[in-house]
Amino acid sequence: MSDPLRRVRLGISGTPRGLAEWVPALRAVRADVVGVADEDLRAARAAARELGGEGFTSLQDLIAAAPGAVLVASGPALLERIQEAVGAGVSVACVPPLGALPEQLESLARDAEAAGTVAMPALLHRFHPAFAFVADTTLCGDLGPVVQCRCDRATRADLPLPESPEEAARVLEAEAGPSLDLCRWWQGEVLSVSADIALGPRVHGEPFANLICTHPAGASVHHLLRRSRRAAPEQYLVEFASASLSVRCDVRGECQIILCRRGRRPEEITSRVPAAPPPKVAFLDHFLDCVQGAGQPKATLHDYRRIAEILVAARISSRDSAKVALPPVHAHAA
The missing domain is CATH 3.30.360.10 (Dihydrodipicolinate Reductase; domain 2)
Known part of the structure; x- marks a missing residue:
């Protein structure tokens, strides 16, 4: 396990409904939320008041706040948001279903590997x-x-x-x-x-x-x-x-x-x-370990490609x- 005193700056992208079930886990792990992105700015700001950070209307603006990793939890264009995070060199945890074809997942997995980032589906x-x-x-x-x-x-x-x-x-x-x-x-x-x-x-x-x-x-x-x-x-x-x-x-x-x-x-x-710990807490803890180089992912986009x-x-x-x-x-x- 990584040093429990080290905390990760975490950005979150998702709708309020999709994020709700993740709130207890997010509060339990060693992450400081820097912001929440959602197309509905009012919803993003409301979630940010609960979790921390600022509200944003786009993942691009959230990434500009320099998170060490991003949780993509729900909402439209989920695959595109994962691609955007990987393209920006940011590690990403993503909550299924991803709605992607096998070849899209394979390409995304290779992009993450080439960028040296962690891209981990929440196979809870x-x-x-x-x-x-x-x-x-x-x-x-x-x-x-x-x-x-x-x-x-x-x-x-x-x-x-x-x-x-x-x-x-x-x-x-x-x-x-x-x-x-x-x-x-x-x-x-x-x-x-x-x-x-x-x-x-x-x-x-x-x-x-x-x-x-x-x-x-x-x-x-x-x-x-x-x-x-x-x-x-x-x-x-x-x-x-x-x-x-x-x-x-x-x-x-x-x-x-x-x-x-x-x-x-x-x-x-x-x-x-x-x-x-509960599965969501265990998943996020493991993801943060991997982001900090203290572990190898137990679940990868290659695994999710096989499901697809x-x-x-x-x-x-x-x-x-x-x-x-x-x-x-x-x-x-x-």
Whole structure:
């Protein structure tokens, strides 16, 4: 970890609604907010009064205030704002969904590397202690090889279901992106995708998207998206040859982990998860460490490019009713 006394000048770009859920984390980390940029100057000034610094109407003006890094949290033209920060030589943390094509993300990742800046997507499941515990348990091999995983996620009832392929792309990135990245972390790269994506109205509780991803060693992961009338937990089931791990994570981020071994009673093992800061705090702390040269990013735009590739393959698979193989992974994207 870097010296906790060192603080980073941080600029923030985003709408008030998108920034609201980040306020507690921003107050908890070693950052001094120098300003907030939003097209609505009144909103930017209101956010700045809460977080610190000045209000700006453009990211360019915010960058002129010489922040050491920028958090791009929400709002229109998000990808363009990330590009603007990288082009100015400023490290940037960006909050998904990014709404970018794989080739755009790859180009942006290379630009950041060439500029010597950190460009880190907020893949928050990587910073959740319960999911890190499952990753360690899975990778250590004590329970044997993984046979299959199931990821079940319910969207909000007020979230419009996709009526077109373009809308489906946006919904899938926002709702399936986290679990796709999580299973890449747990199981390694996705080799192929089979998907069934339904457009138009669906009955509550009925899946509107089912993605089946094949990982190395033959393990498959089922990603189910359904609509719910009320907030529902994310649910993950990791099946081994003679055991399984069940993870339920509620909307507040609190998780329960159950271990089931063949021939034994289910055992709750949540207490084995080490204490850790909330994911947003852990992410920002790690980002600031990387900005100060005290760590290597746990999540990169190469990782997010891979998520985008999986989602493109899923749309093609659903359209053509066929399994789609993914392109091989470059060494830097592993």
